[in-house]
Amino acid sequence: MMKRIVLASNNAGKVKEFNRLFAALDIQIVPQGELGVAECEEPHHTFIENALEKARHASRITGLPALADDSGLCVHALGGAPGVYSARFAGEPKSDARNNQKLLESLAGQADRSAYYYAALVLVRHADDPQPLISDGICQGEILETSRGEGGFGYDPLFLLPQFGKTAAEISADEKSQISHRGKALRKLIAKLQETGL
């Protein structure tokens, strides 16, 4: 029988990307929303601790292995902000449109627009797993002054990938998987998973 993992995320954009990344594997990922798991607190100031929090929460409720992604945009001129607060940069309720607007306002007149996406992934086999699988990935870019593209999610329409001359919302989903923080982190995690087993 195909193994199941709960995906400890309520972000539809992430769920799509993980579905694509897992498509070739012998593992089925089920978004936590389909199993009745609500969002949990993300109280920490490091991505890795928040990812562990989310993975344990989903695993505890479902009894399944759980994979969590805590990610964000780190802008050099803003001292690494919005960072772990990327989802709620412009406050609650979360809104990509308002977050992008706030990012543009924060960078008005700023010459250094370099930034990177960071993703921390944690996979626990059960809620008290003493040896969570951990990996991370980075994707470098620059923040534009106006949005471009309809793909992706979050800050993608403002996130220019210099190697493509396009934003992360203008490249295809396959291209994004190949170069994204999430894609890189997941390939590392899968390599570890193949060593240890689920």
Ligand SMILES: O=P(O)(O)OP(=O)(O)OP(=O)(O)OC[C@H]1O[C@@H](n2cnc3c(O)ncnc32)[C@H](O)[C@@H]1O
């Ligand atoms: O916690 P979950 O339920 O997974 O969903 P979330 O959207 O709250 O996720 P995070 O707490 O990890 O916050 C990540 C935020 O960083 C931004 N982000 C992360 N990866 C991104 C990507 O690939 N493209 C665009 N924005 C991204 C986006 O604003 C996300 O909401």
Ligand SMILES: [Mg+2]
């Ligand atoms: Mg979140």
